[in-house]
Amino acid sequence: MKSLSASAAPHASAPSCGAPDAFSRGLAALAHPARVEILRYLAGVDYCCCKDVVQRLNLAQSTVSQHLKVLLDAGLVRMSPQGQRSRYAVDVAALRTLCEAVGALATECAVRADEQGREMCRGDH
Amino acid sequence: MKSLSASAAPHASAPSCGAPDAFSRGLAALAHPARVEILRYLAGVDYCCCKDVVQRLNLAQSTVSQHLKVLLDAGLVRMSPQGQRSRYAVDVAALRTLCEAVGALATECAVRADEQGREMCRGDH
DNA sequence: ATCGTTCATCGTCTATCGGCGATGAACGAT
DNA sequence: ATCGTTCATCGCCGATAGACGATGAACGAT
Numbered sequence: 618m619k620s621l622s623a624s625a626a627p628h629a630s631a632p633s634c635g636a637p638d639a640f641s642r643g644l645a646a647l648a649h650p651a652r653v654e655i656l657r658y659l660a661g662v663d664y665c666c667c668k669d670v671v672q673r674l675n676l677a678q679s680t681v682s683q684h685l686k687v688l689l690d691a692g693l694v695r696m697s698p699q700g701q702r703s704r705y706a707v708d709v710a711a712l713r714t715l716c717e718a719v720g721a722l723a724t725e726c727a728v729r730a731d732e733q734g735r736e737m738c739r740g741d742h
Numbered sequence: 743m744k745s746l747s748a749s750a751a752p753h754a755s756a757p758s759c760g761a762p763d764a765f766s767r768g769l770a771a772l773a774h775p776a777r778v779e780i781l782r783y784l785a786g787v788d789y790c791c792c793k794d795v796v797q798r799l800n801l802a803q804s805t806v807s808q809h810l811k812v813l814l815d816a817g818l819v820r821m822s823p824q825g826q827r828s829r830y831a832v833d834v835a836a837l838r839t840l841c842e843a844v845g846a847l848a849t850e851c852a853v854r855a856d857e858q859g860r861e862m863c864r865g866d867h
Numbered sequence: 868a869t870c871g872t873t874c875a876t877c878g879t880c881t882a883t884c885g886g887c888g889a890t891g892a893a894c895g896a897t
Numbered sequence: 898a899t900c901g902t903t904c905a906t907c908g909c910c911g912a913t914a915g916a917c918g919a920t921g922a923a924c925g926a927t
Binding site: 637638640641642644645647648649650653656657659660661662663706707709712713715716719720722723725726727729730733 | 769770773775781831834844845848850851852
């Protein structure tokens with residue numbers, strides 16, 4: 618009953634909460650400076666193997682590989698094995714989609730807040 | 743808050759990257775379904791105390807308080823103590839700013855990828 | 868066949884996250 | 898003064914993230 622974490626809610630299923638959706642995974646992937654740096658680096662080079670990122674970021678190769686895997690799972694980069702290397706490339710469309718999702722959330726919040734923003738200062742309920 | 747660049751601590755022995763900037767904190771705050779739900783709920787009501795969110799989300803009060811604190815630290819919500827309650831409200835401007843930061847990252851990646859996307863054929867396409 | 872390179876994965880470690888209950892402070896009402 | 902309510906914080910716990918080194922597979926070159 619205590620171990621819910623993402624599956625079993627104590628009482629009833631939580632409202633739209635509890636699933637690691639694409640939105641959450643995408644944002645979580647972006648919520649790390651190293652991964653943002655990887656993305657920007659990937660966009661700036663024509664082809665990119667893991668080694669290049671390692672030299673760029675001054676991190677261990679295994680660490681970089683992990684970060685790339687996170688970005689891959691989030692759908693923000695694509696990978697095509699090429700010989701003994703791995704060609705990584707930014708999925709610009711996915712990045713845009715994620716950006717639009719954030720924008721949609723911001724817009725929704727703005728609209729809903731504006732709909733009744735004037736009476737926010739009543740002080741009672 | 744235009745500093746998107748991850749400073750990428752040069753030394754690898756550091757446990758973390760050492761630069762939890764506003765961008766990372768904001769995205770990390772959004773990267774949890776419960777917190778997104780809190781944001782949307784906050785935007786939809788004129789007045790909101792912690793208790794309301796607790797009933798809404800079916801989470802323990804302490805858990806909700808933690809989530810609110812995360813959102814607060816990320817600057818996405820504002821809080822004003824009001825009597826024994828705490829009035830929480832979405833900071834729409836901050837949300838927009840964060841959204842624009844994501845957009846800037848997406849645009850930068852798109853531009854840089856487009857600048858040489860056509861000539862990325864070094865050997866094969 | 869052998870070697871060097873590249874990369875993904877495994878194991879380990881520490882720090883943090885995310886959940887909870889319990890506690891105490893602050894405040895309004897009785 | 899006392900009680901009830903609300904909230905933030907603490908301690909605890911399991912799970913995850915993020916770092917590393919080591920290992921082995923895949924591949925090109927010798």
